[in-house]
Amino acid sequence: MNEKLKQQLAKTAKTLCEYYGIADQTNRVHTLLPGVRIFRIDRYHRLTPQMYEQGIVIIFQGNKIGHLNQHQFGYDVERCLIVTTPYPISFETFASPETPLMGINIDLDINVIRELVSIMQSEHPYWKTEDTRCGVATSQMTEAMYLCMLELLSILHNPLDTKVLGTALLRRFFYYLLQSDQGYLLAHYCEQDSSLAKIASVLSFIQGNYAQKLNVNDLAEMAGMSVSVFHKVFKQVVTDPPLQYIKKIRLNHAKNHMLQEGLAANLAAQRVGYESAAQFSREFKRYFGVPPSRIDENAGFISKSNNGYMK
Template sequence: MVRHLSTLAPNEGYTLCGLPGVKFMRTNRTSVRAPVLYEPCIVIVCQGHKRGWLGDSSFDYHAQQFLVLSVPLPFEGETVRASEAEPMLAISIGIDLQMAAELALAVDQARPQAEAPAAPRGIMASPLDDALGDAVLRLLEALNSPLETQLLAPAIRREILFRVLTGDQGGALRAALAHQSQFGKIGKALRRIHAHYHTAIDVATLAGEAGMSVAAFHASFKAVTMTSPIQYLKTTRLHKARLLMVQDGLSAAGASGRVGYESTSQFSREFKRFFGRTPLEEARQMRSLLAQSPGAQPGRYVSAQ
């Protein structure tokens, strides 16, 4: 896996490939704890060591482990072990929710659960078993060839999703897809926030759509994300604005308006409080880093979907 990823991900950050939703990740140096934002995805680490924090809980994921985000989550992460000689290398596979729902239904019909699953979590790391590891290796091999990327890789990606659904983390992913479960209702609310973060969203509306009281919605939301709905929306807007400034060259005023802020000064204050730098300082820093690695995508800031 490491050999294939070293070739497929020659530059730091994210490198796109011919299979939509799949990205390669490379980091040549350790990094300090910083905010990140991932869409629902499967991240398989082939070399190196990363650590993440969600609320007060931390989790490690390193070589021969995979991370599953069953719902879109902003959290904090750092690269613990990486160097020029041995970079952190990983592959990110976005979760196609329609495909996941179809597979989950087929799996549950063919293999009814004998016992109730553990309480689902929005993010979790697990060891990479032989079956999943073999599928990931075959996907990397296929992605080296444009023809195999087109004809073979989509089926292997589906197999990887099947392996996850039938493994230790399958319960959380199925729960996120099931609208009738509490976890599924929160997952639906999170996806709504990510799709409409630039519009006016109030907690009462989200709670009503989930069929919960405002108090119950708050409690369920915090159990999944370790934060409140309003703070989650604010965090999502700040991440999206930073992406617009770094990738699309928007000014702070332009980005703040695009993501739903009415006051640029309020946006700038909250941005600096959250990221530790002003919007202008952050955009300059990221463009400088990207200029040092031509062709790379800004790995700290793009979502994994």
């Protein structure tokens, strides 16, 4: 991508942050287009675990380095982040008041993506890659993708333009992304019989029921797999075994309850399904690096307006 286009994107993103009232703060807010949020971060954040929702993250200024167990990856103005299943990911954020990180989150529209996959498959034999790979990846942004994003940013301050043109621009972006080096992730996400889609369905169930007692045998049955195959595929896609993933989900939700609602650690522990406050405290400190009583030191980019989720 040429420097002139980079500058245009950063300038337009800055204008949009001003329009949505986040020009002088770290925050993430909904735009006029459903499924699209704009965010701004104005300071460095050390490596911090956060929950990442399903979707695409595109940065127009700044960069991040992520750690997902054995995987390490960075994304910036050259590479976007694709998340096909909800993950607790540790990211180091590089930003400052003078050079804030700015970007947008785009929710995955499974119906649009599925339709595009069907059309593209009828023309060319796409996406023969094995689908039991990690469900999060970064993808190289092309000039066509960034020109599409520049058009999108340029209309998000105008309600009528957004209503008339926004959905079509998102559809065009998904089409370009399906043609990228990681397009197979979106394709497999939409295929009901793919391993990725089956695990994604299980993860959605876990997200809605994490405070309950969850049995791995039941989760394997839900995925239509034997327990041994489920363990293998789950770890390939998520990079954690099922019980470890569930624990991370509970700890992240507990952290959000404490930060957003001011819950005491023992109450937050009960809310997410822990029976032992002592066990919760040990596992919390091991995961976040600080005890629950000092959680503000490890808050990361979380605010009440973004529901405690980070991208």
